[in-house]
Amino acid sequence: MAFFSESKWVWKNGKIIPWEEATVHMSAHGLHYGTGVFEGIRCYNTADGPAVFRLDAHLQRMFESARTYGLPIPYSQEELAQAAIDVIKANGFSDCYVRPIATYGSASLGVHPRNCPVEVAMLAWPWGAYLGADALENGIQVTVSRWKKFSSLAMPATAKACGQYLNSMLAVQDAVRCGFDEALLVDEEGVIAEGSGENFFMVQNGNLLTNDERDHVLMGITRDSVITLARELGYKVFVGQMRLEELEVADEAFFTGTAAEVTPISALDRKPIGNGKPGPVTLELQRAYFAATSGKDPKRQEWLTLVNAKTEAGKAV
Ligand code: PMP
Numbered sequence: 001m002a003f004f005s006e007s008k009w010v011w012k013n014g015k016i017i018p019w020e021e022a023t024v025h026m027s028a029h030g031l032h033y034g035t036g037v038f039e040g041i042r043c044y045n046t047a048d049g050p051a052v053f054r055l056d057a058h059l060q061r062m063f064e065s066a067r068t069y070g071l072p073i074p075y076s077q078e079e080l081a082q083a084a085i086d087v088i089k090a091n092g093f094s095d096c097y098v099r100p101i102a103t104y105g106s107a108s109l110g111v112h113p114r115n116c117p118v119e120v121a122m123l124a125w126p127w128g129a130y131l132g133a134d135a136l137e138n139g140i141q142v143t144v145s146r147w148k149k150f151s152s153l154a155m156p157a158t159a160k161a162c163g164q165y166l167n168s169m170l171a172v173q174d175a176v177r178c179g180f181d182e183a184l185l186v187d188e189e190g191v192i193a194e195g196s197g198e199n200f201f202m203v204q205n206g207n208l209l210t211n212d213e214r215d216h217v218l219m220g221i222t223r224d225s226v227i228t229l230a231r232e233l234g235y236k237v238f239v240g241q242m243r244l245e246e247l248e249v250a251d252e253a254f255f256t257g258t259a260a261e262v263t264p265i266s267a268l269d270r271k272p273i274g275n276g277k278p279g280p281v282t283l284e285l286q287r288a289y290f291a292a293t294s295g296k297d298p299k300r301q302e303w304l305t306l307v308n309a310k311t312e313a314g315k316a317v
Pocket residue numbers: 040168194195196197198199217218219220221222223256257258259
């Protein structure tokens with residue numbers, strides 16, 4: 001089945017329109033220069049019907065990305081939250097991925113986007129495990145990319161902007177060509193940054209270690225969720241620089257991301273991490289994460305936005 005075949009409707013510039021009509025012109029500024037910002041959000045099935053995971057946090061980051069680039073989004077955060085709900089409902093999805101994007105349209109092609117309209121869309125489609133069907137269970141093979149992670153002095157890594165993904169694309173394309181599942185990007189000094197579309201964690205002596213914006217990473221919402229859940233489970237989480245040498249002695253490592261969820265890393269450049277199998281800490285955090293996304297963690301209900309409003313009796317309609 002084609003990737004997008006189940007998606008029939010798109011929210012675009014305030015209206016729900018047929019998928020086939022949600023097009024851009026070849027002269028669009030965003031197409032030529034990658035001038036746009038976007039988000040990746042997941043909606044999960046719960047006992048109360050479909051629920052969008054951390055919708056507010058994602059939209060807040062989208063508005064921050066837009067502000068960083070001076071891109072005026074002509075809708076409020078509340079309007080985009082409603083657009084996400086509307087596009088999920090229109091397509092009749094429960095488990096799905098939601099992709100808002102705000103990008104400069106067609107008016108001129110000088111690098112300065114002056115006069116170009118900002119086009120906003122919200123797509124949704126079913127998207128299973130991002131890194132392959134058995135990645136969540138068995139872990140993935142990762143390689144250190146020869147493409148270095150760009151510095152935030154060159155482009156703001158904390159913003160989720162379209163053109164920035166050329167760096168990620170080069171890295172993952174290379175990794176897959178060489179038989180790996182995903183790339184790990186490091187900076188020019190060998191300091192670990194992140195995956196092509198995920199944040200990176202390692203586990204050492206029962207403690208968790210991850211980095212932050214000082215190492216030119218997107219501040220992932222899954223990263224934040226996992227840190228919260230880990231601390232609640234009693235783990236210490238250290239946030240600081242991670243070097244490749246330290247990974248040599250790590251017991252476990254994993255990626256986090258909306259698409260990749262909590263994906264164990266079994267080996268780096270074919271050298272097993274720990275015993276080469278998903279470790280107990282990774283698996284415990286993965287379970288805790290899925291408990292939260294599926295609405296089974298009573299403490300994490302505030303992370304979920306129900307697609308169908310609750311009735312008086314508390315049942316979703
Ligand atoms: N880093 C990069 C480069 C990403 O593209 C993503 C995916 N959005 C992440 C990290 C993880 O972010 P999040 O957990 O918010 O999806």
